[in-house]
Amino acid sequence: MASVAVIGAGAVGSYYGARLAQAGHDVRFLLRRDYDAVAERGLRVESHHGDFALDHPTIVRDPAEIGPVDWVLCGLKTTSFDDAPVLIRPCLGPETRVLAIVNGLGIEERLADALDTERIFGGLAFTCINRGEPGVVHHYEYGQVSIAHLGDDPTELALALDLWRDATVEFSTASSVLRARWEKLCWNVPFNGLTVAAGAVTTEAIVTDPALRAEARALMEEVVAAGNADLASRNRPERIDGNEVITRMFALTDVMGPYRPSTLIDFVEGRAIEVDAIFAEPARRARVLGVPTPRLDQLTALLARLDPARE
């Protein structure tokens, strides 16, 4: 049994933390907005794999109450990533590992720099999870997570996989964190981006509109080209198989129904949207690498302006 701190218990952090608790781990949730609701009624997960609840989860308002743990599960949005070090540090011991189930590019590097450790993992979650009323998480579809390690160390990856062995979650390991991050962007860039920019519509509106579907595909092609240039520039031998990834992303999304990606929910609820990690940072890397990404550039500029938290 491992001790686990969930820092950033939004929809994703709460869901995967609850799955670890369900599997018997000692999970401690840092809560802010939902503290009172969860203290009163517990944490409920309404999942297409079957509903379940943690009636009396360990919850705290201050990470100092959690103390050093085996694993930190970080579910913070990148828009509050500046808070990550101060929230995570009280939970770190000499052996603590940090798994960030967070979208975007440069996540592991930022955490490694801020926390001064190499025991950093990225979790690429392909899942449809939204927050419900306080203390309730809705899990509609999918749920698989691919875990990558900052240094692509197979021994570390085996340890990470072991944590999730008894959890009702389909986990796999990715041999290349950089490739895994870019592949995930092949979904996030078109679907998190176009659903907002097309006027707050669902993924279904994108895949069923021929022109927007073509734009989603073209955005994916830009991401693949930039990602492969990024891999090549770091002398990595692995590449993104664009055809395979694009086909898979559409196949998964075509059966998703009217799903609202996290960025769309943040947008319609007036919260900061993850422009930098999902859009601007990949666009910057592409520019440095000399890969033209005209669609990504335009989308990034539009989203930066549409961002409710724009200064």
Next chain:
Amino acid sequence: MASVAVIGAGAVGSYYGARLAQAGHDVRFLLRRDYDAVAERGLRVESHHGDFALDHPTIVRDPAEIGPVDWVLCGLKTTSFDDAPVLIRPCLGPETRVLAIVNGLGIEERLADALDTERIFGGLAFTCINRGEPGVVHHYEYGQVSIAHLGDDPTELALALDLWRDATVEFSTASSVLRARWEKLCWNVPFNGLTVAAGAVTTEAIVTDPALRAEARALMEEVVAAGNADLASRNRPERIDGNEVITRMFALTDVMGPYRPSTLIDFVEGRAIEVDAIFAEPARRARVLGVPTPRLDQLTALLARLDPARE
């Protein structure tokens, strides 16, 4: 003195029609929404060149009441261009000329086909005009119109210029209707498009945001490339001077203040936006010509979805 029918007396049609009436021409306005207001209070123009009013303009509800005239001034939006033939035809005699002060591509050809005449002119208005309360037009800035002829006939152009000789409007002639149309799109594509897609903002928000300004420039470059390929494919010797046009468009827009292009006003007021003539048709021509226009394509797909009149 010429007889003139104004068909499509929105902001632009009303303004230029009023300028012709002010210069002494016999101008007859086809009105629908504003008929009662103008019958009661006349037509007022609040202009930065000085306010003026037509107290008792000739107004009708049915173009048959206008009858054949020397000139038809067409100010219809392209979104109601299907109505143009039936509205204009009652005003046509054997010598009637039609001037369409309308944005977009393919305007003259559509009118020539529908009306079976070659006496068709395009008016490229560079002006900031918005409708006010019924019967009132606000003219904020600029006002110059470049007139082009369907067949680029200099004799015809001289006749058109003559109509406007005594009007308080800066008119000039364009030797190439095709080049003039594409040059006008260098303004309309970025500014009519991005002001809508960036979340209903003014032109000032585009030119003062470095990322959006860069996107506006990049869109202009796509339009220039497509326009020059279009000219070349028709064996026309003239070309768009991209640097000159782009510099001029920004210079004009930088001093425009928080202007709302017509497409933005249509959008925020829930009316159909001119997606086809301003965005989709240029994108289609570029595709046929093999000119990549990724930004225009994405913007077109977003606007088609954002169009309040989307089916």
